[in-house]
Amino acid sequence: MYQAISPYVPVLILILLAVLFGVVTLLIAWLVRPNAPYSEKLSPYECGVEPLQPGKLRMSIRFFVIVLLFLLFDVEAVFMYPWAVMYKPLGWWGFIEMALFVIILFVGYIYAWLKGALEWE
Amino acid sequence: MLETVILTIAKIIIFFAVLMFFVAYGTYAERKVAGGIQDRIGPLHCGPFGLLQPLADGLKLFFKEDITVAKSDKPTYYIAPILAVVPAILVIAVIPVDENIMITDLNIALLYFLAVSSLSVYAIMLGGWAGNSKYPLLGGLRSASQFISYELVLGLSIVCVAMLVGSFSLRDVVLYQKDMWMVFKQPIAFICYMIAAIAELNRAPFDLPEAESELVGGYHTEYSSMKFAMFFLGEYANMVVSSAIATCLFLGGWYAPFSILPFIPGFIWFLIKTFLIFFFMLWIRWTYPRVRFDQLMGMSWKVLMPVVLLNILVTGFIVTFGR
Numbered sequence: 325m326y327q328a329i330s331p332y333v334p335v336l337i338l339i340l341l342a343v344l345f346g347v348v349t350l351l352i353a354w355l356v357r358p359n360a361p362y363s364e365k366l367s368p369y370e371c372g373v374e375p376l377q378p379g380k381l382r383m384s385i386r387f388f389v390i391v392l393l394f395l396l397f398d399v400e401a402v403f404m405y406p407w408a409v410m411y412k413p414l415g416w417w418g419f420i421e422m423a424l425f426v427i428i429l430f431v432g433y434i435y436a437w438l439k440g441a442l443e444w445e
Numbered sequence: 446m447l448e449t450v451i452l453t454i455a456k457i458i459i460f461f462a463v464l465m466f467f468v469a470y471g472t473y474a475e476r477k478v479a480g481g482i483q484d485r486i487g488p489l490h491c492g493p494f495g496l497l498q499p500l501a502d503g504l505k506l507f508f509k510e511d512i513t514v515a516k517s518d519k520p521t522y523y524i525a526p527i528l529a530v531v532p533a534i535l536v537i538a539v540i541p542v543d544e545n546i547m548i549t550d551l552n553i554a555l556l557y558f559l560a561v562s563s564l565s566v567y568a569i570m571l572g573g574w575a576g577n578s579k580y581p582l583l584g585g586l587r588s589a590s591q592f593i594s595y596e597l598v599l600g601l602s603i604v605c606v607a608m609l610v611g612s613f614s615l616r617d618v619v620l621y622q623k624d625m626w627m628v629f630k631q632p633i634a635f636i637c638y639m640i641a642a643i644a645e646l647n648r649a650p651f652d653l654p655e656a657e658s659e660l661v662g663g664y665h666t667e668y669s670s671m672k673f674a675m676f677f678l679g680e681y682a683n684m685v686v687s688s689a690i691a692t693c694l695f696l697g698g699w700y701a702p703f704s705i706l707p708f709i710p711g712f713i714w715f716l717i718k719t720f721l722i723f724f725f726m727l728w729i730r731w732t733y734p735r736v737r738f739d740q741l742m743g744m745s746w747k748v749l750m751p752v753v754l755l756n757i758l759v760t761g762f763i764v765t766f767g768r
Contacts, residue, residue: 329446334453334549335538335557341457342534346527346675353671358510366515368578369666381579387590390742394593397750401600404757405556408607411764419765426758433750442746444739 389441400429456548460537467723468681469499475681475727482731503674511670518575525572526672529679532564536686541616543699543711554615555603558690559596562645565683566592569647569664572676576667584663587653587738592645594745599641601753605634605760606694615690619698626697633756635695637749642687643726644745646680650733651741688722689715696722 370376407414407422414421436442473488473496480487488495513522539554541547551557566589573585607613609630610621618627628635644651647663655663665676692698696718699711736744 329449329453331549331551333450334457335535335551337450337454338457338535338538338548339531341461342531343527345461345534346530349675350523350527350671353507353511357508357670360510361512363515365512368514368516368576369580369661370578377579380577381582383582383586387586390590390594393746394597397597398593398600401597401604404601404604405607405613408604409611409613411608411761412611416765419761422761423758426754429754430751437747442743444742 386444393436393441396432397429400425453548457538460540460542460548461534464534464537464682464685467685467719468678469503471681471685471723472502472677473499474724475730478724478727479731482728506671506674509670511672512667514576514578514667516577517667518577521571521575523672525568525575526668526675526679528571529565529568529676530682532561532568533679533682533686535561535564536690539615540686540689541619541693541698542715544616544620546712547616550614550616553613555607555613555618558615559600559603562683562687563592563596565679568676568679572668573664578667580661580666581664584655584660584666587660588647588664591647591651591653591741591745594742595641595644595749598637598745598749598753599645601750601757602634602637602641603694605631605753605756608757608760608764615693615698619693619700622697623700626695626700626702628695631695631756631760633752635691637753637756638691638694639722639725640744640749642691643729644741646683646687646726648680648684648726649730650736652730652735653738653741684723684726685719688719688726691722692718 367374403425404422407418411418476498477487477495479485488498491497491501513519536558538548539551539557541550569588569592570585573581573583573588576582606618606627609627610618612618621627647653647655655665660666665673668676692715698718699715701707701709701711701714
């Protein structure tokens with residue numbers, strides 16, 4: 325049935341529909357809702373007091389370390405997807421290759437752990 | 446050609462309507478289940494058994510005043526709520542509800558799911574950043590780091606399934622489970638998937654990004670009216686689609702359990718299983734207390750990561766040498 329069109333055409337239509345849904349819903353809400361702003365109402369929320377500092381804070385370096393670790397491990401995980409699909413045709417040779425890969429991954433993982441990159445203090 | 450396009454559009458609209466129905470009554474189910482667990486009644490006054498409550502909530506949110514915080518970053522502030530709901534809708538393209546009922550059968554459906562669903566972190570990150578306020582910013586940062594930590598576990602637990610099936614098409618994955626569901630072959634991958642899915646959805650016990658006692662409302666503190674509703678719509682839509690994906694991956698999709706009651710059509714089974722997983726998520730939320738943030742990150746990096754990597758090795762070993 326789907327030979328006539330590429331399987332990606334429905335995805336494209338769905339993207340259009342999803343974005344349209346979001347935009348139209350917000351537009352309708354914009355048309356019907358009341359609007360009576362004043363400056364106290366528009367100030368950032370801070371438990372009832374005047375905001376003490378600008379809203380953009382400095383953040384903990386731990387978040388950056390987590391992102392770095394994620395990049396490393398995710399790139400390594402990406403290698404596993406094509407391997408997983410072709411796993412049965414590859415046979416025992418595929419297993420040994422990936423076992424070596426995972427062992428190397430583990431060494432890096434243990435190194436990151438010993439260095440304290442996974443601690444959250 | 447034209448016929449096919451029209452048929453596709455009709456299918457998309459039906460799938461979309463079903464998803465929205467599930468989302469609306471997901472909020473109702475959440476409140477009823479919460480009520481039941483806490484020995485309350487839950488919503489009762491709108492319609493019989495409070496069944497019209499989701500409609501009333503939706504209408505109310507349409508008519509609420511919208512507050513755009515002064516000095517917020519306007520484009521980002523408006524894009525974030527739309528981004529929250531779009532990825533969840535995009536996932537329905539690849540969900541096979543029955544053997545021949547699906548929007549499109551991509552041969553890379555699982556990769557598509559991973560790619561699209563990970564976009565929702567942008568909504569939370571940008572939404573938290575755009576408000577020019579402290580609580581949303583902290584909530585957004587926490588959420589982003591939580592999301593990416595559990596994304597790894599989620600992706601690797603899907604690798605275990607793909608190894609057995611040898612295909613990324615969700616239809617092939619379900620067809621593979623005709624005789625035996627994946628959950629019996631890959632119980633560890635199933636547990637890892639469920640934990641990662643709940644954590645990615647920012648639901649209790651992993652709802653640190655919006656922990657009320659410390660961060661007020663988390664990343665959507667500064668959102669009101671329909672923009673706020675979009676974040677909630679996105680959260681529940683994500684719950685529904687990740688339940689549906691879990692059904693396809695581990696619970697045999699449209700197949701009846703142990704081949705009983707074969708006269709019930711497959712898509713009914715699919716919806717029942719999806720709802721059961723959805724209910725399981727609600728159950729967890731109202732049963733367990735919130736974990737600490739270091740426990741949360743430790744759980745992902747120190748427990749689930751090695752477990753799921755070992756699971757891949759063991760699966761590989763059994764598939765290669767066990768036959």
